[in-house]
Amino acid sequence: MAVQIKYFASLRDRLGRAGDRLEVVDGLTVAGVWATLWPDTPLPPNTLTAVNLDYADLAQPVADGDEVAFFPPVTGG
Amino acid sequence: MNIELRAAPFEPLVELARYQSGLDESQSGQYGATAILIGTMRDANDGATVSSLTLEHYPGMTERYLQRSVASAFQQWPLLDVLLIHRVGALQPNDPMVLVAVWAAHRAAAFAGCRFLMEELKSNAPFWKREDTAAGPRWVEHNTPG
Numbered sequence: 001m002a003v004q005i006k007y008f009a010s011l012r013d014r015l016g017r018a019g020d021r022l023e024v025v026d027g028l029t030v031a032g033v034w035a036t037l038w039p040d041t042p043l044p045p046n047t048l049t050a051v052n053l054d055y056a057d058l059a060q061p062v063a064d065g066d067e068v069a070f071f072p073p074v075t076g077g
Numbered sequence: 078m079n080i081e082l083r084a085a086p087f088e089p090l091v092e093l094a095r096y097q098s099g100l101d102e103s104q105s106g107q108y109g110a111t112a113i114l115i116g117t118m119r120d121a122n123d124g125a126t127v128s129s130l131t132l133e134h135y136p137g138m139t140e141r142y143l144q145r146s147v148a149s150a151f152q153q154w155p156l157l158d159v160l161l162i163h164r165v166g167a168l169q170p171n172d173p174m175v176l177v178a179v180w181a182a183h184r185a186a187a188f189a190g191c192r193f194l195m196e197e198l199k200s201n202a203p204f205w206k207r208e209d210t211a212a213g214p215r216w217v218e219h220n221t222p223g
Contacts, residue, residue, distance in 0.1 A: 009133055010205070053135075053141050075199075075205055075216075075219065075220050076199060076202050076206075077175050
């Protein structure tokens with residue numbers, strides 16, 4: 001089983017794709033998702049992260065079926 | 078209470094009049110203060126002319142975040158009602174981008190609630206602006222301080 005990953009805005013453009021899928025391993029965290037998918041690309045400073053549509057920090061565990069998102073600082077309004 | 082994302086242009090004053098006519102039936106005689114902020118697309122930013130703009134959001138999370146923000150505003154101040162409309166998609170200069178209207182018995186709560194919701198939209202809700210300029214498209218990296 002797996003987690004779905006989404007990227008938004010300038011981060012998506014920079015990475016060249018809108019999402020990924022990753023098999024879950026024991027102890028996987030938000031930071032671990034990034035490190036597994038992008039071993040040669042440090043997470044850009046100020047990147048925001050969410051799990052299942054709520055803001056989450058990098059240490060938050062992720063589980064099967066979760067949706068994990070990475071995106072740049074927000075600029076609405 | 079009404080929270081909406083709109084993919085097409087909207088007219089804030091028409092929306093406001095329509096919403097308030099409904100409010101007059103349900104909360105007649107209760108509100109003494111209505112605070113309103115209308116955000117409009119400008120034709121320049123950060124030293125460049127901006128010909129158009131695209132607002133991206135995170136479907137699902139953006140709506141959820143806005144609902145929580147409005148719930149939080151109701152917890153912090155004695156508000157009677159809130160109307161919040163935010164554009165997504167392609168905008169042209171002068172297009173309304175956001176409408177926040179807050180009704181309360183008194184102005185302190187109305188101003189504070191409206192200000193809080195605007196700052197939530199600007200600083201925390203997942204929206205991103207991409208501007209089209211003569212040099213090509215560019216992502217807005219930060220909003221101006223309120």
